[in-house]
Amino acid sequence: MTYEKWIDVTKGIGILLVILGHNDFDQSFLTVIHTFNMPLFFYISGYLFHYKKYKLNPNNFIFQKFKRLVVPYFVTNIIILCTFTLLFFFKMNSFNGNSPVKYLIGVFYGNGAPLNPPTIYTNLLSVPSWFLLGLFCASLILYLLTDSHEKYGLAFSSFLCFLVILFGFRISKYILLPWSFDIACVSMIFMFSGYLVNYYKINWLYNNFKSNLYNSICILLLFIVISINGAVDMNTRTYSNLFFFSIAGLLGTYITIEFAKKISKKESLLMKIFAYFGKNSILILLYHTFIPIVILDTTNNFCNIREIISHSPILYSLTMLVSSIVTIIIIKRLPFLDRIYF
Known part of the structure; x- marks a missing residue:
């Protein structure tokens, strides 16, 4: 498959939304962001997945995903733990009363929740990194679903997908599974949808008039559904109504992709x-x-x-963004880390 420019643009918009979503903006603004920022990444991952590429060699698929997602997760958390330990030694940072061993338990359990209050199983070193382990598990589930789609057709695989989603949704009310496996199950709403859209080459838009009309309708529907369903957060397993959560996530994803496609038409x-x-x-x-x-x-x-930046969500967002760019530049110059992340 030819890699389309809009895919990177979509992910770029998505990661900026993640940064904004991790700051203290108005709650209504954060509610809109959290409705679709993580569903967007799951959808794109499903869209890019090609079962036939790994059909004859599932072990290679698992290895590639492990290398791409699991290895960076653990390397990053080890770097963070070592850095915080060093800062703690020089009395520049506090472990909030926890020992490094307790932090490692959270890292290996692989959950970014619960947060209020956190438990020993919460990875407090890098809360956002839950997504990598969740995406790894989701990729394995998607492989099984696409295998059933290839062998038994759309109806059977869709029913199987529904059961997987329902399991993840129900179990999360009682226990948060290791490596965010329950989130991975719920994410099939978006991953399997992305896979099917690409597989069947679905394209609803035919001209600019219809495109603008559909986009306007989708934006209106998105805000209506958000107002009905309220705040959501995949990390904390806050879905409210699963049906409305699914609709809002797909609508927000669609709108973002269409915006990305418009931007991608020109260099x-x-x-x-x-x-x-x-x-x-x-x-x-x-x-x-x-x-x-x-x-x-x-x-x-x-x-x-600290007082100036931490009390301004805009300044803190810019700090996050600029520091991320500097980190990218530095890591690309370090051969070992460059091989880990790229």
């Missing part, structure tokens, strides 16, 4: 910026919360910028 500066962020979205996801903390901790004894 503009905006397109290049979004594409750059999209190509480096995993690195940004992993480091955008960690690096600003290190910066503020290490500079706290010299200048009082």
